[in-house]
Amino acid sequence: MEADVTQGRWISPEAGRTTVAEWAEQWFSAAESGWKPKTRHTYRSVLDRLVLAHLGRVQLAALRPIAVNKWVGTLSERLSPSQVRQAYRLLSQIMAAAVDNGMIPSSPCRRPRLPRIPEADPRILTVEQVGRITAHCTLGDRVLVLLLAYAGLRIGEALPLRRRHIDISGGRIVVAEAVSELPGGPVIDTPKSHQRRELAVPAFVLQLVREHFAALPDEPDAFAFPGRRKHTAERQQSYHGFRRRFNRAVTAAGLDGVTPHDLRATHASWVADTHGVLLAARRLGHANASVTTRHYARPVDGRDAEVARHLDKIGRARSGTQRARKARKVEE
Template sequence: MAGKRKSRRNFGRIRKLPSGRFQVRYLGPDGVLRPADRTFPTTTDADRWLNRKRIEIEEGRWIDPAEGRTTVRDWSARWLAAVSPQLKHKTRATYRSLINSLIVPALGDRELSSLRPITVAEWVGGMRTRGLSASRIRQAYRVLSQIMRSAVDNDMIPQTPCRGVKLPRMPQTEPHILTPSEASRLVQSAAKPHDLLIALLAYAGLRVGEAFALRRSDINVSAGIVLVDENLAEANGALVFDTPKTHQKRFLRVGPSLGERLGRHLTTLPDSDDALLFTTPGGKPLRYNQWRKAYFDPAVAAAGLSDVTPHDLRASHGTWVADRYGVMTAAHRLGHSNASVTTRHYARPVVGRDDQVAEAADHWLDGHDGHTPAPGARSGHDDDDDGSSGALVPV
């Protein structure tokens, strides 16, 4: 018993206050004597707390209380500065916007250690009450979760308060999958050269930003190859050229007809490898909203279609390819990051399959809906090695 008292005396102190309660001070691993975060009604309670703190320090679980007193505002700024070099321009701008508009105004003055799951739940509830979209709320929550997880990883707080919080559900929306002939009609209804841009979305599966960023040097007409290595996006109103969404460039085969159209279009461009394929009448890079309103939506109406977005063309391309050549080939065409992990570790695209896709896409471009697979192509309903049913999911 005397040994226990000696151990406690070396590690901490318990003294009775004028109020009758007991105060605890303990020696941290840095040699600093610190008070407990509360007082205790009995010496037994105080001694029990002191023993738990000693075990916490011995097991390496101790966190300096001063770290937890850092405010959410200060830690958010430090976290964003640390991760920014690894982020794409648009992602960095989005994170900064969410922090400045939604996280800091509501939680910025709070200390990290003061946040609890109920605090975060109330914050989420407040955003819902103000009518923010489910998407915006979920984005803000994900950023706060990353900030708090980083605080845990850096021994600022013992655990994240972003746990067990119910988030609003995203509305379920399905892409409008066009038939090849509908997409061909849309291409034919568009003004030049935007008919070619729309054709690249539908028959090469490009993202809109990838099509906007195409340059003369990205097109190899003789080989029928399009290099996708840039993406044009808007970040806080500014246009930014960056890597594609998955940070990976890809080469796409296009059929002879689409290749010929690209070749003819190249003759109209300035004689520079960096010349953009598609620009405004004044030669400036395209902005999505302006381009859609001026060129895409009128083409949709002229084609007798409705409720079609540029992204629907990419989803349609993925569906056509998956139906005829398998989901893995479609994911390869679309440059999906998840599929790239799958192909890198478990599977490989079948040799020559991209050539078959390019040939078939040429027929689709002419408005043919034929469903006869190319020689050796999968129908999408064959038995798969993994036992899947072969059902298609729009990509």
């Protein structure tokens, strides 16, 4: 014990007797000020339902890796892989903070076998398919769909746009806010990762925005997509209302299973195909281009066949050159 004290490794036994629930509440209270409302709500729910309900009464010093592994296995039997991983990441953060604050000497979260999340490719649409969807939308919804497909906005970034965020004459749009749907109602905050960005928007989209704005209040702070009923006109329209209309338009267009988020992935693929993944990442607001390629950008249909034809062309040209050289050698 004296050696541990001398080397700064000594842990008070009283600290280890603190329960997981007691320490988790201290950690949550200290950390929540830096989180977005949606993150705060999600963490609170996961903490109560999946962490404290199972491990809350266990003392920090008594929580062993084998108990964490058993807990992960129990959750895996009834929850999706993403929910299990989310719960484990949260517990891991709480235990790491306990180590940093001298509550326990080491974390019991030591890389258990987590369930794998199946990779699902996003639906990448063609320009013609996006046009078929917008053909069945009212003007306001048509503008909204086109901003998702031709500017790569998240739906939560598009819904709270205000008139001052869209510069029609300058051809640019500013993404400065995002809305999250929470049990207590929608909350407007900064975009994901607090990233404010400006995007150039195609002229034909801006022309439709101009037509759409003609029927809205001419005020800088007026929402570009206000609530559709009189008593909701002073706030942004709800995601659920738009989603119902979007689903009807998708069905009317002869498509199936398309989501608003697929339009963001579609934009990423279009831009990556023509101008590279780095520009696609910047337009989507990703700090790392690997996120864009892993979750959004996909090869545009037909490009793989084009690659094969190009390789065939250069292969034939090389073979022809070799045959010509052999023919000259024979003549010589």
